Amino acid sequence: MKSILLVEDDISFSQLLQRFLERNGYKVTTILSVKEALRTIEVESFHMVFSDLRLPDGDGIDLLKSIRSNGLEIPVILMTGYAEVSTAVEAMKQGAFDYISKPFNQEEVLDVIANALKSSSKSSSKTEVNISKKGFNQGYVKGVSKSSQTLNEYVQLVGPTNMSVLIIGESGTGKEMVAKAIHEQSSRNNKPFVAVDCGAIPKEIASSEFFGHVKGAFTGAIDDKKGHFLSANEGTLFLDEVGNLSYENQIQLLRALQERKIKPVGSSKEISVDIRIIAATNENLEKAVDNGDFRNDLYHRLNEFSIKMPQLSERREDIPIFAEYFLELANKQLDKQVLGFTPETMAVFQKYNWPGNLRELSNVIKRATLLTQGGYIQSAILQTMLSVKENVVDSEINFSTKHHEKELIRKALIEAENNKTLAAKLLNITRKTLYNKLKEYNIE
Numbered sequence: 001m002k003s004i005l006l007v008e009d010d011i012s013f014s015q016l017l018q019r020f021l022e023r024n025g026y027k028v029t030t031i032l033s034v035k036e037a038l039r040t041i042e043v044e045s046f047h048m049v050f051s052d053l054r055l056p057d058g059d060g061i062d063l064l065k066s067i068r069s070n071g072l073e074i075p076v077i078l079m080t081g082y083a084e085v086s087t088a089v090e091a092m093k094q095g096a097f098d099y100i101s102k103p104f105n106q107e108e109v110l111d112v113i114a115n116a117l118k119s120s121s122k123s124s125s126k127t128e129v130n131i132s133k134k135g136f137n138q139g140y141v142k143g144v145s146k147s148s149q150t151l152n153e154y155v156q157l158v159g160p161t162n163m164s165v166l167i168i169g170e171s172g173t174g175k176e177m178v179a180k181a182i183h184e185q186s187s188r189n190n191k192p193f194v195a196v197d198c199g200a201i202p203k204e205i206a207s208s209e210f211f212g213h214v215k216g217a218f219t220g221a222i223d224d225k226k227g228h229f230l231s232a233n234e235g236t237l238f239l240d241e242v243g244n245l246s247y248e249n250q251i252q253l254l255r256a257l258q259e260r261k262i263k264p265v266g267s268s269k270e271i272s273v274d275i276r277i278i279a280a281t282n283e284n285l286e287k288a289v290d291n292g293d294f295r296n297d298l299y300h301r302l303n304e305f306s307i308k309m310p311q312l313s314e315r316r317e318d319i320p321i322f323a324e325y326f327l328e329l330a331n332k333q334l335d336k337q338v339l340g341f342t343p344e345t346m347a348v349f350q351k352y353n354w355p356g357n358l359r360e361l362s363n364v365i366k367r368a369t370l371l372t373q374g375g376y377i378q379s380a381i382l383q384t385m386l387s388v389k390e391n392v393v394d395s396e397i398n399f400s401t402k403h404h405e406k407e408l409i410r411k412a413l414i415e416a417e418n419n420k421t422l423a424a425k426l427l428n429i430t431r432k433t434l435y436n437k438l439k440e441y442n443i444e
């Protein structure tokens with residue numbers, strides 16, 4: 001029988017959890033404080049430690065550090081409140097196996113414990129459990145900038161856990177690539193990774209898309225359909241643009257995540273599913289929650305761990321690496337042998353703001369590869385695709401003459417098809433400044 005040391009100062013909660021775990025076949029010893037826990041560990045051995053983060057004489061991280069400094073490699077799981085995610089990340093850096101946010105349900109806790117015990121029996125070294133030695137997904141460029149290092153560290157930390165991850169970032173920053181990398185780092189990596197663009201699903205058919213339907217459930221349901229949940233069973237479901245889900249669909253999704261069961265439309269049979277959720281958004285979901293557009297409970301369920309994607313302009317050291325990689329891809333796809341970039345081209349890349357992030361860099365390089373006859377991609381070629389943008393790069397200089405400024409604004413508006421937000425981005429100025437300039441120059 002596997003033994004668990006449960007460290008929790010809330011006595012009634014501790015007893016409740018103890019009884020539940022014992023019913024599920026574990027031997028549980030309860031302890032109220034860090035000091036007492038350390039004394040107990042010295043004389044008795046356990047298969048794992050399950051500890052609250054906040055304890056009367058310290059916190060779970062102190063306990064974790066002492067356990068590790070005593071050379072003990074047993075898995076430690078921490079229980080946290082929703083607001084303590086950053087502390088939990090810190091805990092994982094210190095070698096915690098996982099953390100679980102309170103309030104949690106019974107299945108969640110059994111899953112987390114089973115995972116920890118499974119991994120510890122496979123490996124005696126904590127580092128091996130936490131930081132997967134497996135590579136990232138094929139074609140995943142890691143980058144060298146500080147932001148990339150932090151990003152990759154988070155992917156490696158959270159990957160092997162079962163936690164839901166919310167990836168926040170602008171369009172084209174690589175959210176889906178990161179979601180796949182997290183999946184690759186998990187024990188689910190030989191199971192499906194299913195990506196769903198929530199923004200593209202009309203709300204009327206969302207439940208059938210997610211949960212499937214049976215033949216005849218509604219007009220047009222000519223056959224049984226397997227929904228995304230079943231397709232991703234035992235694997236990872238990636239919900240892109242999750243902020244676009246209608247309120248009603250949010251309720252359905254939350255229910256499925258809480259109960260871990262789904263019911264296809266038109267069926268009365270419930271089906272158990274085991275899914276890890278990774279969601280992505282390019283909008284401010286917290287604000288959507290405040291405005292009542294996104295459910296608070298769903299937000300917390302999705303956001304057990306969050307990752308903020310850096311914009312390409314915040315990871316400029318990575319530009320040459322990504323550029324080389326996208327060139328290699330473009331050469332393969334277009335059957336070309338372009339050798340590289342001239343120093344001037346690279347200088348333009350380095351100065352440009354990249355509002356469309358990695359996707360824009362990839363597209364620009366593909367077009368430039370197509371247009372380059374041989375040798376190296378010249379900066380002159382970029383003029384046709386980046387002309388406005390290139391001027392924008394030098395906007396500090398160009399804005400010294402009013403005429404030039406007006407021209408730049410006109411070009412940016414054409415390029416952005418009159419979308420003021422995008423035009424402002426292209427010009428590297430705020431929307432408010434753009435509006436002021438439009439007024440000043442009488443531009444419609």
Ligand SMILES: Nc1ncnc2c1ncn2[C@@H]1O[C@H](COP(=O)(O)OP(=O)(O)OP(=O)(O)O)[C@@H](O)[C@H]1O
Binds near residue numbers: 176
């Ligand atoms: N780390 C990476 N290594 C290699 N290619 C990458 C990486 N990150 C992103 N890309 C490439 O950049 C492009 C945009 O990436 P991705 O689709 O993941 O971004 P996104 O943030 O999900 O975009 P959107 O919000 O518009 O859906 C893709 O072509 C992808 O292959």
